[in-house]
Amino acid sequence: MLDVMESMRLRVSGLLHELPRGKTLPDELWVRRQNGILLLLAAHVPGLFLYALYRGVGVVHAALEAALVAVFAWGATVLRRERRWSTVAAALGLLTSSAVLVHLSDGLIEMHFHFFVVIGIVTLYQDWEPFLIAIVYVVVEHGVGGAVLPGAVYNHAGGVENPWAYAALHGAFILAMSGAGVASWRLNERLISQVSTRQDALTEAQHIARLGSWEWDIRTDEVTWSDQLHVITGVPRHVPASLSLFLEGVHPDDLPVVESEVREMLGDGSDREFQLRWRMPDGEVRWMHARSHTRERDATGAVVRVSGTMQDSTERMVTDASLRQTLSLLNATLDSTADGILVVDLDGVVTTMSRRFVDMWRLEPANAVPGVPVRDLTASVLDQLRDPDEFLDRARALNRSLEAESHDVIEFVDGRVFERYSTPQRVGGEVVGRVWTCRDVTEHKQLQDDLAHQAFHDPLTGLANQALFRALVEHAIARFGRTQVPVAVLFIDLDDFKTVNDSLGHTVGDELLVAVSERLGHCVRPADTTARLGGDEFAVLIEEASSAEEASAIAERILEALRRPLQVSGKELYASASIGIAFGHAGLHGDQLLRNADLAMYTAKRKGRRRFEVYEPDMHAAAIARLELEADLRGAVARGELVVHYQPIVDLTSGTTRGVEALVRWLHPTRGLILPDVFIAVAEETDLINEIGGFVLEVACAQVREWQHSPGREELIVTVNLSPRQLLDETITERVASVLARSGLSPSALVLEITEGAMVHDADLAVSRLDALKALGVHLAIDDFGTGYSSLSYLHRLPIDIVKIDRSFVEQLDRDDASLASAIVSMAQALQLTTIAEGVETPHQLSVLRDLGCELAQGFHLAMPADADTVSALLGIPVRTRLVATLPD
Numbered sequence: 001m002l003d004v005m006e007s008m009r010l011r012v013s014g015l016l017h018e019l020p021r022g023k024t025l026p027d028e029l030w031v032r033r034q035n036g037i038l039l040l041l042a043a044h045v046p047g048l049f050l051y052a053l054y055r056g057v058g059v060v061h062a063a064l065e066a067a068l069v070a071v072f073a074w075g076a077t078v079l080r081r082e083r084r085w086s087t088v089a090a091a092l093g094l095l096t097s098s099a100v101l102v103h104l105s106d107g108l109i110e111m112h113f114h115f116f117v118v119i120g121i122v123t124l125y126q127d128w129e130p131f132l133i134a135i136v137y138v139v140v141e142h143g144v145g146g147a148v149l150p151g152a153v154y155n156h157a158g159g160v161e162n163p164w165a166y167a168a169l170h171g172a173f174i175l176a177m178s179g180a181g182v183a184s185w186r187l188n189e190r191l192i193s194q195v196s197t198r199q200d201a202l203t204e205a206q207h208i209a210r211l212g213s214w215e216w217d218i219r220t221d222e223v224t225w226s227d228q229l230h231v232i233t234g235v236p237r238h239v240p241a242s243l244s245l246f247l248e249g250v251h252p253d254d255l256p257v258v259e260s261e262v263r264e265m266l267g268d269g270s271d272r273e274f275q276l277r278w279r280m281p282d283g284e285v286r287w288m289h290a291r292s293h294t295r296e297r298d299a300t301g302a303v304v305r306v307s308g309t310m311q312d313s314t315e316r317m318v319t320d321a322s323l324r325q326t327l328s329l330l331n332a333t334l335d336s337t338a339d340g341i342l343v344v345d346l347d348g349v350v351t352t353m354s355r356r357f358v359d360m361w362r363l364e365p366a367n368a369v370p371g372v373p374v375r376d377l378t379a380s381v382l383d384q385l386r387d388p389d390e391f392l393d394r395a396r397a398l399n400r401s402l403e404a405e406s407h408d409v410i411e412f413v414d415g416r417v418f419e420r421y422s423t424p425q426r427v428g429g430e431v432v433g434r435v436w437t438c439r440d441v442t443e444h445k446q447l448q449d450d451l452a453h454q455a456f457h458d459p460l461t462g463l464a465n466q467a468l469f470r471a472l473v474e475h476a477i478a479r480f481g482r483t484q485v486p487v488a489v490l491f492i493d494l495d496d497f498k499t500v501n502d503s504l505g506h507t508v509g510d511e512l513l514v515a516v517s518e519r520l521g522h523c524v525r526p527a528d529t530t531a532r533l534g535g536d537e538f539a540v541l542i543e544e545a546s547s548a549e550e551a552s553a554i555a556e557r558i559l560e561a562l563r564r565p566l567q568v569s570g571k572e573l574y575a576s577a578s579i580g581i582a583f584g585h586a587g588l589h590g591d592q593l594l595r596n597a598d599l600a601m602y603t604a605k606r607k608g609r610r611r612f613e614v615y616e617p618d619m620h621a622a623a624i625a626r627l628e629l630e631a632d633l634r635g636a637v638a639r640g641e642l643v644v645h646y647q648p649i650v651d652l653t654s655g656t657t658r659g660v661e662a663l664v665r666w667l668h669p670t671r672g673l674i675l676p677d678v679f680i681a682v683a684e685e686t687d688l689i690n691e692i693g694g695f696v697l698e699v700a701c702a703q704v705r706e707w708q709h710s711p712g713r714e715e716l717i718v719t720v721n722l723s724p725r726q727l728l729d730e731t732i733t734e735r736v737a738s739v740l741a742r743s744g745l746s747p748s749a750l751v752l753e754i755t756e757g758a759m760v761h762d763a764d765l766a767v768s769r770l771d772a773l774k775a776l777g778v779h780l781a782i783d784d785f786g787t788g789y790s791s792l793s794y795l796h797r798l799p800i801d802i803v804k805i806d807r808s809f810v811e812q813l814d815r816d817d818a819s820l821a822s823a824i825v826s827m828a829q830a831l832q833l834t835t836i837a838e839g840v841e842t843p844h845q846l847s848v849l850r851d852l853g854c855e856l857a858q859g860f861h862l863a864m865p866a867d868a869d870t871v872s873a874l875l876g877i878p879v880r881t882r883l884v885a886t887l888p889d
């Protein structure tokens with residue numbers, strides 16, 4: 001039961017819902033319709049009046065009938081502002097007209113049609129009030145009128161007899177008519193609401209888009225603008241639209257363009273689209289985007305109706321401009337960056353390419369434009385690359401994986417090196433291509449290589465440095481452990497390099513080192529490594545030394561190569577080296593191998609330099625002893641441990657003692673007497689030689705001056721050994737002069753002995769020192785003559801007076817070989833030099849020397865070196881006072 005009620009209720013409400021709402025007619029429209037209806041109503045007043053006269057009712061009656069309608073017409077007109085009352089009045093007026101018409105026609109049934117017409121008209125109000133009034137009016141008028149005055153309503157017997165029944169019949173028709181009216185009203189209402197919704201939406205859309213529309217009927221020259229077009233152009237809505245209104249608003253600069261567009265539009269009727277600047281009434285200029293479309297052509301094809309839109313595009317133009325600016329900035333950046341940039345889309349087509357990229361890859365003009373397939377680009381550069389296959393492989397791998405990022409290095413045949421980065425290009429997260437960036441890192445790479453080289457090479461000579469050499473030795477030793485391939489190290493130390501540096505300066509010293517390193521390079525095999533360990537120390541790593549002889553042969557070659565003078569700073573300098581050789585063996589560390597070679601080198605030094613020695617295990621002990629010796633020697637002079645012995649020098653013709661050679665001795669507190677051969681070399685390597693040499697000179701001069709006081713010994717001379725190191729000392733001349741002055745010895749009684757070694761490095765300097773000494777009045781002797789490498793030829797350049805024939809040549813005399821001794825004597829004679837033979841041990845040697853014309857001699861056969869007391873006795877001089885050794889102050 002309840003369900004039925006509910007469904008009924010729903011059906012009713014559904015039905016009600018279908019009924020028209022009413023009050024939906026827009027005011028504007030109502031006004032227009034009302035005006036028409038009022039006109040119609042007003043027309044009824046004279047119409048009814050005339051019809052009444054025609055029906056012969058008399059003027060007064062006719063006027064009354066017409067007045068009835070006129071009242072309503074007047075009311076509806078007066079109440080025009082009150083929509084509802086005006087409507088009601090007009091509706092009543094019309095209905096009353098119907099009633100009057102029926103009444104005047106004595107109920108003529110055809111006149112009832114007027115009611116139907118009125119109902120139709122009232123429907124135009126689309127409102128319930130007039131409509132309901134109309135229905136009620138019709139029904140009531142028929143019913144009441146029929147009952148009271150049937151003749152005024154019906155003109156047939158049925159109606160007159162049964163007025164209510166006929167009233168009901170008329171009412172039913174009226175209702176049916178009303179139903180039709182309501183239906184059409186309802187449909188009308190819907191249509192209007194739809195249209196207005198659409199219109200609203202369109203207006204809203206135009207508003208949002210800041211887009212206005214227009215239409216131009218060329219035949220009538222009627223132009224209509226949408227509201228929004230008025231809004232965006234700033235032209236008030238009441239100003240009537242026209243073509244000239246439009247052209248007035250266009251910016252003068254754009255007028256020619258706009259006019260030509262309009263001509264085109266009217267000419268061929270093509271759709272147009274263009275930009276123009278619009279001057280707003282307040283003076284502001286805004287950008288408009290205009291479009292037109294031909295809507296209609298006439299039979300001849302001429303354009304007769306056009307519509308179009310105009311959209312405010314100022315914001316977009318501003319955005320576009322800033323976009324263009326960004327783009328130009330981007331392009332400028334792209335072209336000015338030091339990196340080369342290439343962008344390739346997913347189809348493998350180049351979309352962007354920076355100028356720098358074109359330069360860097362030396363692209364052909366044909367390939368240097370966006371749009372080329374990257375394949376062509378790649379093909380054109382392959383021959384520049386060091387490894388084209390690898391390049392292609394990597395490119396293919398990247399092509400397979402869209403998302404991959406990569407960084408690699410590309411090497412070119414001509415040495416250039418590029419660093420390359422690759423990243424996917426994305427738009428809104430989606431990969432659309434790939435960006436390649438190339439950076440020329442050639443210089444950077446070069447710098448890196450240089451630095452790496454510097455870390456392991458000696459900057460001066462370019463040879464391997466100590467760090468690299470040690471590593472290589474370690475490596476070679478490790479390999480020896482596996483393969484038993486022999487390894488040898490040559491340790492090379494220049495002799496007296498310190499002297500060169502001190503006397504000629506570091507620049508010359510450096511140049512000498514470079515020259516030596518070049519010589520060394522020629523002596524080793526390509527597989528061997530030459531290194532500068534520091535200072536004047538060099539080393540050679542000989543790998544695969546097939547035998548000990550091979551290493552020795554290389555050492556020989558080095559010594560031989562250094563015999564020739566080196567061209568340094570326009571001078572001819574000599575360098576000699578002492579070389580130590582050591583071999584690797586199982587269990588030996590690289591460091592130990594180097595130390596062994598070093599020890600062997602020291603041994604070579606001690607054994608007289610300019611030679612090589614192969615390492616032997618007992619060299620360790622010797623080295624230690626040597627170190628101890630050096631420590632002991634320091635301060636030996638101060639402690640009074642050094643003494644001077646003298647060996648007489650005898651005249652071979654007269655047999656008299658012409659002089660003595662001063663020879664130093666060391667009275668070591670624990671080791672006893674030590675001969676100079678043992679410690680002079682150590683002293684020479686340190687600065688001790690100057691101290692020792694000065695001491696000997698001082699003591700010898702004083703002693704000989706003392707002996708000269710004895711009768712017959714006034715002419716006694718003394719020879720004092722001067723080591724190369726002493727000769728190169730700048731103060732040597734002053735020192736000698738002051739010693740002479742202190743002792744009172746005549747300079748002519750002093751002979752300074754120098755060896756050829758003093759001439760080794762810089763003969764010019766040595767000669768100038770000798771000249772200075774010579775200027776003091778002292779005599780100079782060449783000691784150990786013939787043992788050095790120097791030729792006899794330069795002897796004449798030296799300011800010397802005496803040549804001392806080395807013991808080795810004297811020895812040869814016993815083997816009946818007098819050739820060298822003879823040559824030296826005759827050459828000395830030719831140069832008017834005095835000769836002193838050394839180490840004369842036999843009477844035979846003595847007689848041969850005398851026969852050769854040698855003037856003086858010394859040797860064990862004649863007299864052993866001995867202390868001053870012994871020599872005094874030998875000279876027949878009574879020992880008066882012992883000279884106390886004193887240091888020169």
Ligand code: C2E
Pocket residue numbers: 647662663664675676677680692693696721722723783784807838839840841858859860861865
């Ligand atoms: P030297 O200048 O050639 O001195 C001669 C050396 O021959 C001395 O050795 C001497 O004892 C030795 N001698 C002399 N006669 C004979 C002989 O008949 N047979 C043999 N086998 N030897 C003989 P010494 O004193 O041991 O000196 C060795 C070297 O030490 C010297 O050779 C000299 O170069 C150096 N020396 C010695 N004293 C000094 C010095 O005060 N200053 C410097 N700078 N060097 C010195």
Ligand code: CA
Pocket residue numbers: 661721753783
């Ligand atoms: Ca000597």
Ligand code: CA
Pocket residue numbers: 783784804806838
């Ligand atoms: Ca000598």
